[in-house]
Amino acid sequence: MAFPLVNPSQLRPAPLTDKILARPRLLQRLEESASRGCRLTLLSAPLGYGKSTLLAQYAASLQTPWAWYRLDTADNQPLHLLLHLHAALGQATPERNLMAADEARLWSAILQRLEHAADHFTLILDDLHLLRAGRARQYIEQLLRFGPPGLHLLAACEGQPELALSHLRREERLTILDARELALDSEETRQLANSRGAKLGADALYYELRANSEGWISGLLFWLTAYREQPPASQSRRDLRHVTRQAYAYVTRFFEEELLAQLPVELLAFLERTSVVQTFDPTLAGILSGQPDAERLIRQLQRRDLFIEQRPGERVEYRYHAVLRDVLYQRLQQRDSQLLQQLHQQAAAWLLEQHRYSEAIHQYGRARDFNAVLAIAERHTFDLLRDGQINALVDLLSEVSGQSGSDHFTLAITEASIIMVTNDVSRAQACIQRLQQLQxxxxxxxxxxxxxxIAYLRTLLAFLGGNLRHGQVLASRVLLRYPQRNAAGSVLQFNRARCLFHLGQLGAARTDVETAVQELESFGFSGFANIPHLLLGQIELAQGDSPAALQRFLALERKSPAAASRNFYELFxxxxxxxxxVQQNHLEKARQCLAKAETLALGFPHSAALGWVLHYQACLFDAMGDSRKARTRWDEVRRMARQFRQFGLYRLAGAWRVRQAVRERDEDFILQWLEEWHWCQRHYGEDLLSGEWLAYAWVQRHLGQPAVAGQILDNLREQAEEENNRRLLLDLWLLDAALRRDRGEQPAALACLDEALQLAVGYGFGQLLHHxxxxxTELFRQLLLPQARRQAGLDRPLPPRELLATTLAGLGSEGSAHPLLEPLTRRELDVLRRMARGQNNQQLADGLFVSLSTVKTHINNLFRKLDVTDRDAALRAARELQLLD
Structure with missing residues (x-):
């Protein structure tokens, strides 16, 4: 049998242009996978996630040999596959037509080429999912099992390839990057827009784009294309609704051409019918599709990786990517709207039987069955919040607006419950008026x-607005007057706790929030209880009990029910x-957790939690020393907080931002913040956020008013000691040290830092070198020198070296993580190593060709730098500091 010639376009990556988005975090993942000896690194995601581009970027960055091959369906013929692999590895194309009998010769030549390749050789396979035939797959599987040690296979596919991979997973030689990891984050969304020349202005638009696309890069690219195509006359004020409609048309056409047109009729019908629900299991899918073997069709979707995600949890559930689900839903609506209504009714009835009330209400609302909506709301008012599907409830209120029964009392109570989650100030005010009218x-x-x-809505408004004392007094008055034990009273108590916490009254706040959590969980509101659990964890962190806070949040993660996947409460x-x-100084772990919280927050009303997540991300970036990202985040938080009238968050972010401005000598922002500070002081007197007082003290030091800063310090220290607020005490010791250093009081400054160090080590605070x-830093270095400690009169011994190394990571020489502040010379390291081998002073002198007195000088220097008095102690310290091999 003759075989066609090699197709050269399959042997090279697509060219990279200057518009390609750089993705260093993913390139680093690929590098790490190769460096730790993984045999296969797999990019597994649906089409349009930038897999091929990422492979091309990685190939361009490689300093070692590599080969590229993009597979197609013809490669299921083994001879076609081997011929192209042979050519990809740079071997000469056979001059004659090949026959099936030539397979063995080609395969042998490929193996020989790989065996004689460099120690590190990368074989890049694009579109690996197209390889399905057993005989063709066997060749790739042989490379995975028996390829040379230096061979690294890097592949991209839609779904899992039909290859035997269990042995690689067992041996930890398999790395998989899925759609979640390939999805763009907010910063990458901004960079992509900039690379395409789209200056979108408000940061909120970037967050909106990422939320709507779920980070799918192709969807974002279509939107940016539509944005650039606006007529020049409208460049100054683009109609974003028109841009979104045009982008949707492009996405629809893309799915039609690249995905839906290739599907069997049965599978396409299944996709359309199941798109009416946000999530489904095989039973619900069978009801909607009319297919008794729904599990078989779901497996086909997974095998093709048709934007379907299996949600974690005990109950097997699936969801489509939001963009695809919307396209499928619109197709069905345009073709058969009557069938669509019928499917909504079927889904609603089944969900109601399963006690999934919020989803059932959403389906009845889509079916325009408002009597059913009101009936469910009447019977399951507070149950509606339990699932955490806040968007479904917001949709409900929008759909029943203006309908018969929209002034229904139970709906008003339901809206009040939703507002406790969404933090919608305008809606809260309207809800209060509605309840008063009904009353x-x-x-x-x-x-x-x-x-x-009404009281918990008012206390929520007080908290969001920053009027903390009013919120605390109002809650106390109503709790005293209406002591009935119910969910509304528990929420009211929680709101009082939030006000107390931000006023610095940790003890009273803890009492309130512990009671609220206990009651909410006893009422069955375990999901909503995640919100007060976060406050409890913050109190534990402030009091220095980070192990308890860690166990609290890990326990919440473990007991998160299956239905909670991607729900609002999960982000807490x-x-x-x-x-x-962050408090333990595990900053990369912190970044990953906050990124997950951000992704979840983007899927819900931005007023609900996104601002808080961005604020803590800004604190993290500031701790990491990335001042640009921190500044950008805090400015966005303040813009967003003003938009949603959440002035408490606005002021908290401002307090952190002005501390950064002081360090950067940003006088314009300092003056702006001072105007806001004086306004708040006139309106609230002493009842300001603890963080605002601390920030004001740093500003006064910067302005040359140390007496004012010192008075604030004394007031805050009294409060911190009374409330066991050790986190605040730590900040105050640092402020005290800075003030004393300004006055030239070096011993006193060192004494303050010693208090901070002992507090940090004793309670696990890892952020001494943050902010x-x-x-x-230089003052900390002095603190660890024995001579400086003696001169400052510090008799208390330093903490153990291993704890110092953790607390002051990065303080040592040459970026090392140990507190050896005066580095050893090369000769001293040589003496240390010889001492470790048991050599005495004379043997040291003979081996180094120096005098005995010179050896003694080196040893004395070693003892001084290691802060020890004998050889054994020196060797122990050296091993702790990893100075010895």
Whole structure:
């Protein structure tokens, strides 16, 4: 049988242009996978996630030999596959037509080429999912099992390839990057827009784009194309709704051409019918599709990687990517709207039987069955929040607006419950007015519950607005007047705890929030309880009990129910874990947790939690020394907080931002912030955020008013000691050290730093060198020198070296993570190593060709630098500091 010639286009990556988005975090993942000896690194995601581009970027960065091959369906003929692999490896193309009998010769030549390749050789295979025939797959499997040690296979596919990979997973030689990891984050979304010449202005638009696309790069590219195609006359004020409609048309056409047109009729019908729900399991899929073997069709979707995701949890559930689901839904709606209504009714009935009330309401709302909506709301008001599908509830309220029964009391209570999550100030004010009107009309059967609900909405407004003392007093008054034990009272108590916490009253806040958590969980609101659990964890962190906070958030993660996947409440334990890891100085872990929280927050109303997540991300970037990202995040938080009238968050972010401005000598922002500070002081007196007082003290030091800063310091220290707020005490010791250094009081400054160091080591605070602590680095170095400690009169011994190494990581010489502040010379290291081998002083002198007195000088220098008095102690310290091999 004759065989066609080699197709050279399959042997090279697509060219990279200057518009290609750089993705260093993913390139680093690929490099790490290769460096730790993985045999296969797999990019597994649906089409349009930038897999081929990432492979090309990685190939361009390689300093070692590599070969590229893009597979197609013809490669299921083994001879075609081997011929192209042979050519990809740079071997001469056979001059004659090949026959099936030539397979063995080609395969032998390929193996010989790989065996004689460099120690590190990368074979890049694109579109690996197209390789399905057993005989062709066997050749790739042989490379995976028996290829030379230096061979690294890097492949991209849609779904899992039909290869035997279990042995690689067992041996930890397999790395898989899936759609979650390939999805763009917010910063990459911004960079992509900039690379395409789209200056979008408000940061909120970047977050909106990422949320709507779920980080799918092709969807973002279509939107940016539509954005650039706006007529020049409208460049100054583009109609973003028109841009979105045009982008949707492009995406629809893309799916039609690249995906849907290739599907069997049966599978396409299944996709359309199941697109009416946000998630489904095989049973619900069978009801909607009318297919008794729905599991078989789901497996086909997974095998083709048709934008389907299996959600974690005990109950097997699936979801489509939001963009594809919307395209499928619109196709069905345009072709058969009557069938669509029928499917919504079927889905609603099944979901109601499964006690998934929020999803059932969403389906009845889509079916325009408002009587069913109101009936469910009547019976399951607070149950609606349990699933955490906040968007479905927001849609409900939008759909019933203006319908018969829209002034329904239970709906008003439901809206009040949603507002506790979405933090929508305008809606809260309107809800209060509606409840008061219903109360005047005598509709409610339980007036005390109405009063509690109105009160918790008012305390929420007070908290969001930063009027903390008013919120605390209002909650106390209503709790005293209406002591009934119910969910509304628990939420009211939680709101009081939030106000107390930000006023610095940790003890009272802890009492309130512990009671609220216990009651909410006893009422069955375990999902909503994640929010007060976060506050409890923050109190534990402030008091220096990070192990308890860590266990709290890990426990929340473990007990998160299957239905909670991608729900709103899930983001709170990711956020909590991020705060713990920042305090413990595990900054990369913190970044990953906060990134997960951000991804979840983007999927819900931005007023709900996104601002808080961005604030803590800014704190993290500031701790990492990335001032640009920190500044950008805080500016975005303040813009967003002003938009949603969340002035408490606005002020908190401003307090952190002005501390950064002081370090950067940003006088314009300092003056702007001072105007805001004086306004707040006139309106709230002493009842300001603890963080605002601390920031004001740093500003006053910067302005040359140390007496004012010192008075604030004394007031805050009294409060911190009374409330066991050790985190605040740590900050105050750093401020005190800076003030004393300014006055030239070196011993006193060192004494303050010693207090901070002992506190940090004793309670696991790993952030001494974050924020302002970074500017005290030289003072910390002095603190660890024995001579400086003696001169400062510091008799208390330093903490153990291993704890110092953790607390002051990066303080040592040449970026090392140990506190050896005066580095050893090369000759001293040589003496140390010879001492470790047991040589005495005379043997040291003979081996180094120096005098005995010179050896003694080196040993004395070693003892001084290691802060020890004998050889054994010196060797122990050297091993702790990893100075010896």
């Amino acid at each position: 005047r009309e005598g509709v409610p059967r339980h007036p005390e519950r109405v009063q509690q609900t 334990y990711h956020l909590g874990l991020g705060l713990v890891f 302002e602590g970074r500017e005290l």
